Amino acid sequence: MSIFIGQDTRLLVQGVTGRDGSFHTKQMIAYGTRVVAGVTPGKGGQLFEGIVPVFDTVADAVAETKANVAVIYVPAAVAASAIFEAAEGGIPLIVCITEGIPVLDMTRVIPFLKERGARLIGPNCPGLISPGRSKVGIIPGNICAPGKVGVVSRSGTLTYEIIHQLTTQGLGQSTCVGIGGDPIIGTTFIHCLAAFEADADTEAVVMIGEIGGTDEQQAAEYVKQMSKPVVGFIAGQTAPAGRRMGHAGAIISGASGTAQDKMDALARAGIGVMRRPADVVPLLKERL
Amino acid sequence: MNLHEYQAREILKRSGVPMPDAAVAATPDEARTTAARLGGKVVVKAQVHAGGRGKAGGVKLADGADAAKAAASAILGMTIKGLTVHTVLVAPAADIASESYVGIVVDRASQRPVLMVSAAGGIDIEEVAAKTPEKIHRLAIDPRYGLLAHQALGLAFKLYRDLAQARAAADIMQKLATTVYAVGASLAEINPLITTPAGAVLALDAKIVIDDNELDRHPEIAALRDPSAEVPSEVQAREAGLTFIKLDGNVGCCVNGAGLAMATMDLVKYYGGEPANFLDIGGSSNPQKVMSALRIITADPNVKAILFNIFGGITRGDDVANGIVEATRQVPLKVPMVIRLTGTNEKEAVQILTKAGYSALTDMDEAVQQAVALARGKRGAA
Numbered sequence: 001m002s003i004f005i006g007q008d009t010r011l012l013v014q015g016v017t018g019r020d021g022s023f024h025t026k027q028m029i030a031y032g033t034r035v036v037a038g039v040t041p042g043k044g045g046q047l048f049e050g051i052v053p054v055f056d057t058v059a060d061a062v063a064e065t066k067a068n069v070a071v072i073y074v075p076a077a078v079a080a081s082a083i084f085e086a087a088e089g090g091i092p093l094i095v096c097i098t099e100g101i102p103v104l105d106m107t108r109v110i111p112f113l114k115e116r117g118a119r120l121i122g123p124n125c126p127g128l129i130s131p132g133r134s135k136v137g138i139i140p141g142n143i144c145a146p147g148k149v150g151v152v153s154r155s156g157t158l159t160y161e162i163i164h165q166l167t168t169q170g171l172g173q174s175t176c177v178g179i180g181g182d183p184i185i186g187t188t189f190i191h192c193l194a195a196f197e198a199d200a201d202t203e204a205v206v207m208i209g210e211i212g213g214t215d216e217q218q219a220a221e222y223v224k225q226m227s228k229p230v231v232g233f234i235a236g237q238t239a240p241a242g243r244r245m246g247h248a249g250a251i252i253s254g255a256s257g258t259a260q261d262k263m264d265a266l267a268r269a270g271i272g273v274m275r276r277p278a279d280v281v282p283l284l285k286e287r288l
Numbered sequence: 289m290n291l292h293e294y295q296a297r298e299i300l301k302r303s304g305v306p307m308p309d310a311a312v313a314a315t316p317d318e319a320r321t322t323a324a325r326l327g328g329k330v331v332v333k334a335q336v337h338a339g340g341r342g343k344a345g346g347v348k349l350a351d352g353a354d355a356a357k358a359a360a361s362a363i364l365g366m367t368i369k370g371l372t373v374h375t376v377l378v379a380p381a382a383d384i385a386s387e388s389y390v391g392i393v394v395d396r397a398s399q400r401p402v403l404m405v406s407a408a409g410g411i412d413i414e415e416v417a418a419k420t421p422e423k424i425h426r427l428a429i430d431p432r433y434g435l436l437a438h439q440a441l442g443l444a445f446k447l448y449r450d451l452a453q454a455r456a457a458a459d460i461m462q463k464l465a466t467t468v469y470a471v472g473a474s475l476a477e478i479n480p481l482i483t484t485p486a487g488a489v490l491a492l493d494a495k496i497v498i499d500d501n502e503l504d505r506h507p508e509i510a511a512l513r514d515p516s517a518e519v520p521s522e523v524q525a526r527e528a529g530l531t532f533i534k535l536d537g538n539v540g541c542c543v544n545g546a547g548l549a550m551a552t553m554d555l556v557k558y559y560g561g562e563p564a565n566f567l568d569i570g571g572s573s574n575p576q577k578v579m580s581a582l583r584i585i586t587a588d589p590n591v592k593a594i595l596f597n598i599f600g601g602i603t604r605g606d607d608v609a610n611g612i613v614e615a616t617r618q619v620p621l622k623v624p625m626v627i628r629l630t631g632t633n634e635k636e637a638v639q640i641l642t643k644a645g646y647s648a649l650t651d652m653d654e655a656v657q658q659a660v661a662l663a664r665g666k667r668g669a670a
Contacts, residue, residue, distance in 0.1 A: 106399070107401060164631065277555075
């Protein structure tokens with residue numbers, strides 16, 4: 001098993017004919033992901049790479065192919081619109097890779113998704129991969145290996161770094177999820193931790209957080225009730241503290257966004273706190 | 289992107305938020321002219337993207353036009369937190385009966401813009417929030433409906449008991465909320481919102497931060513950017529498509545991805561060094577970007593060693609290696625460099641770099657330790 005994606009994933013790619021979309025669609029097909037449709041307005045009727053039918057709209061694509069997961073590679077200016085369209089088209093899981101979406105766009109996207117019961121992963125995320133089974137997004141398949149460790153992260157290349165440490169030291173992964181680094185994201189640590197807790201094939205979880213917000217602290221509270229061991233890393237211990245937004249940013253977050261506050265919260269919840277990426281395997285092995 | 293106070297005032301004024309007349313001045317004589325026009329006591333305020341202007345001497349009261357000119361000549365050209373003051377705002381020194389705080393920030397937790405108000409406004413608002421959080425009243429704005437009239441009035445009554453004043457404050461709050469979406473702000477605040485002895489409710493100071501991701505769709509806001517008010521190396525980096533933040537250490541860092549960049553800086557510290565900067569080179573192996581990055585890093589005289597940390601995922605390691613070789617051919621280095629490169633095509637990458645005479649490694653810890661040692665002047669470490 002795996003979380004969120006698997007053998008029954010029927011993937012629709014929004015922005016399939018764009019530069020990034022076409023490159024990564026080929027990679028996903030090569031990895032074995034069932035890509036059933038692409039959407040690029042104005043290119044309906046074409047075949048991508050001679051095999052994937054392209055539609056003008058998500059509604060057309062869903063009606064024809066019964067796609068149940070959408071991945072978005074469109075430019076930032078129209079990415080919120082692509083999320084709205086996927087949700088309205090009835091897609092229950094939407095993965096948005098696009099970086100640079102205005103945060104106010106996301107304040108409108110979130111209630112729209114909630115009304116339709118759709119889950120969004122991202123935006124500004126590398127997507128997810130269940131090694132050996134399915135890949136939705138841009139995580140390089142060659143650094144992953146099938147196994148029992150779940151990985152959830154706010155970062156991109158730092159996630160690859162940790163996966164690389166796991167794979168090269170013999171610990172494969174059940175699913176790796178990049179939830180995205182933006183202030184407003186669709187899926188948080190807690191959603192992923194709950195899914196890993198329920199997943200029979202996951203035996204331990206690595207969570208990789210960053211400075212900013214309080215998602216890691218809330219996740220730590222949740223971990224207290226989990227039966228599976230969790231290890232965690234927080235990036236940004238040396239990030240400059242002076243970078244903040246007026247008074248309102250400080251009023252709303254206080255000191256809770258700092259790496260130290262987050263690491264303390266993780267430790268209090270019994271999470272193995274990594275001081276550096278290379279600690280991941282030793283800490284996991286102590287707990288498995 | 290930060291706006292200057294005078295720019296934020298302009299935007300709010302156009303939205304109909306009442307505020308005292310004021311004008312910006314770039315010379316002491318302009319300040320004198322404005323003060324003469326306004327009449328009476330004025331306040332002269334440095335326009336600079338840094339908090340704590342008052343405590344740094346960047347805000348002065350002046351009684352009359354000549355005093356305003358003197359205040360402006362003292363403030364113009366001064367340096368506040370490393371930033372030179374190029375303009376001042378000259379505003380009437382308002383008679384203040386009460387000071388409140390009204391601010392809107394996009395909040396991660398509620399995933400909405402949150403309106404915050406407090407009757408305890410003024411420069412100590414953060415201390416108020418930390419010590420007496422119950423004095424801050426909050427409301428998450430539903431983006432589908434905006435800030436509703438009754439919601440604004442409900443919060444306004446937390447500030448004023450007088451109905452006319454509460455209505456005036458509620459109106460200001462709604463205009464502030466509308467402005468947030470109209471200009472693409474991630475933060476908009478009025479501090480203080482004052483009442484005058486005559487009972488009028490006025491915005492005395494304004495701050496607006498624009499979400500950089502909104503700038504493409506708001507060219508009129510993007511045009512307000514004042515590069516002279518930013519750290520030059522950061523302006524240069526932005527123009528090259530890099531994210532760069534200058535720090536005080538001596539290990540220059542060049543990393544792909546923000547999370548890995550922070551983790552690399554943390555590891556530099558872990559091994560006893562200090563990072564000189566945060567630099568995210570993005571997913572590109574473009575030699576042009578590598579060159580820009582090297583130019584920016586080496587322009588800092590504190591940098592004693594350069595550390596590259598590249599995780600080749602989609603980006604191919606050999607492409608990055610060729611980029612580094614090409615870039616250093618054009619920008620010869622005066623300080624040692626350690627390159628850590630792993631992931632896709634790492635073997636080819638290390639070969640290319642070793643052949644060019646660079647120390648290339650695949651282990652992150654090893655590379656960071658070398659860079660820290662080199663920055664300390666231990667050349668033998670490599």
